[in-house]
Amino acid sequence: MNTDTITAGLLVIGDEILSGRTKDKNIGTIAEHLTAIGIALREVRVVADVEDAIVEAVNALRHRYTYVFTTGGIGPTHDDITADAIAKAFGAGIDVDPRAVAIMKPAYEKRGIELNAARLRMARIPQGADLVVNEMSVAPGFRIGNVIVMAGVPAIMESMLHSATAKLQTGAKVRSASIVVSHAEGEIAELFAAHQAEWPSVAMGSYPSFKDGQYATDLVLRCVDEQSLVDAHRTLAAKLTVAGFKFLQT
C-alpha cells in the first residue's frame, strides 16, 4: 500500500463566482478526481480577477501543498489575467509560446477559426512551463513548478485535468464507507463519538438531512487502510443494531 500523503490546494479565479452570477462546478469535480487518484485536497480559495490577489494566493498555496490547481482566467479577453499573474508569482517571464502556437494554428485552421491577436493571448505561457493539453478548445493550459493552470469552463477544465493527471505523483488513496440511519444526528452522536475514539486512524463525519418529514444521518468513515475501514464499518453497524437504530442504507 502506498502510504505517502500527497496534498493539493485549489485556487478558483473569477469575479463571476464571487458575484454569484456563475455557480462554481469545478471545486466538486476536482475534489472528487483528486480523492480518487490519491491526492488529498486540503484547501480551496476563490479570488477575484485581480493580479495581487492571484499572486498572493498562489504563492501561499504552492509553498504549502504538493500541487496547486487553478481554474479560470486563461481565455482571450482583457479580463483573463491568470497566466500573467502566475508568471509574476514565479518571477518568470511570459510571452507567446511557439509550442502553443504550433498546436493552435493547425487546429484553428481546420476549424476555420482565425488566430487573431486576442486568441494569441491564449498562447502566452510563462517561461519554464510545460503545456497541458486541452482536447476541447485546443488552447492549452500549463504547468509551472507545482502549479497546474486550467480553464474555468467545466468541460475544458476537465480535459486539462485529465491531461495533467498522468504526470502527477499520487499517494495513499483515502477509501470511504458509509451507513445511513433514519435518525437525527443528535441521537447517534454519543455512540458515534465513542466509535471514533476507538478508531483514531479512521476519520468519521456525520451529515444530516431532512426529507419528506424524515430525519436521516449519513455516517461516513474514511481511511487509507482498507482493512481498518472494513472493520470500523462492520463494528459500527453492529453497535447501531444493538442500540436499536434503524438503517436506511449500509
Next chain:
Amino acid sequence: MNTDTITAGLLVIGDEILSGRTKDKNIGTIAEHLTAIGIALREVRVVADVEDAIVEAVNALRHRYTYVFTTGGIGPTHDDITADAIAKAFGAGIDVDPRAVAIMKPAYEKRGIELNAARLRMARIPQGADLVVNEMSVAPGFRIGNVIVMAGVPAIMESMLHSATAKLQTGAKVRSASIVVSHAEGEIAELFAAHQAEWPSVAMGSYPSFKDGQYATDLVLRCVDEQSLVDAHRTLAAKLTVAGFKFLQT
C-alpha cells in the same frame, strides 16, 4: 447613492467538501445574497474540520474584510468543531449558553426531541457572541465581532443568513447588465477590451459557452453607478451592431 464599499470573506468548513463527497451549494447562495444587499464578497476559502486550519483562516479573513461568514461544523457530533475553533481564534471562552438553551428547550419539547448532551453541544457559544436565529432546526448560529457562524446544511444556512442580514452594514450595490452574442470570445475580445478602456469605472468580463454547435459569449458589465452602467451597456450594444456582431440576448 451609498458609495461605501463593504467587503466580506467566506469560510466553508468541512472535510466532505474537500473530499468531493458533498458538492457545496452555499458559496453561490451567499455570493448572490451579499451582492444583492451591497456587500462585496472578495474571497472564499474552504478548509477541513481541523482546528488549526479554521483558526488560521478565520483570523486571516477577519482582519482583512468587513465581515466573515462561515458555514459548517456547528452540529451535535464530535466532528463539529467550528464553535470551539472560532472561540480559540478570538481568544474567547466557550460554554453552553443559557440564551441558546432557552430557545432550544421549549422548541425541542414541542417537537418531542430530547435535549441530550450531544444536542447541548449546539448550545456552546463563544463568550461575547450574539445568537443568530435559526428558524429551521432551532439550534442557533452566532456572531462574534465581525464573524457570522452558520450551519452547513443549505436550508439552515439560509435561515441564519437571513437572520444575520438585518444587523449588517451594507454599502454600494453593484448593478450588472449583460449582452449575449452568438460569437466566440476571441472574435469580440478586441472590441470589448477597447470598450473596457473607455469605461474604467465599469468592470467588464466575458463568459463563453458552447451549446448545440453554437458559440456564445456573455458580456457582463458591473458598476455601482446605474447611469454609467446604462451608458456603457448602450454604447457597447451600438458598437457591436456597427461591427456586425449578432445578439442572442440583450
